[in-house]
Amino acid sequence: MAKLQSLDPNTPKFAQFKEKTGPIVLANTFFVPKARAEAFLTLFRRQAAFMKAQPGCVSLQMHKGTADSQLLMNVAVWESTEALATAFGSPEFQRMAAEFPDDIVSYPHIFERIARGAGGSADRLPGLTCPPRRSEPVIYHCAQPGCCNGRRWNWISTDDV
Incomplete structure (x- = not known):
């Protein structure tokens, strides 16, 4: 399973799920070794198809870092933290998440638009x-x-x- 790391040590992801707000943006940056990029994207496609079918998912997009970067970033818009937490906590999503190799590092964070x-x-x-x-x-x-x-x-x- 991918390692989850926090971008903000004062605000871990699971604490963010407790904040009842929306709409929200989940920005999840992944470090993906070059040798794993295609396999990662194959797994991500399956996860994305599942998430897009969940109540409250507005959109999601994957971005690739420039200049031969090994970073990928998923930007997902959700109606609320509750909708994201429900989808994230589902057994089907957790099974898919467990398929990611251990050398993938994930840096998820939830944001609200301010401007x-x-x-x-x-x-x-x-x-x-x-x-x-x-x-x-x-x-x-x-x-x-x-x-x-x-x-x-x-x-x-x-x-x-």
């Missing part, structure tokens, strides 16, 4: 911009009103990983 970038509105964070257009196949569409002018982002989605 959004919306094309120059007052709540925009400095430096937060829409991603540039690319020529690769379209995988994800930014649905924020006024953001990206309808352009599509090229993220790895659970349909493609």
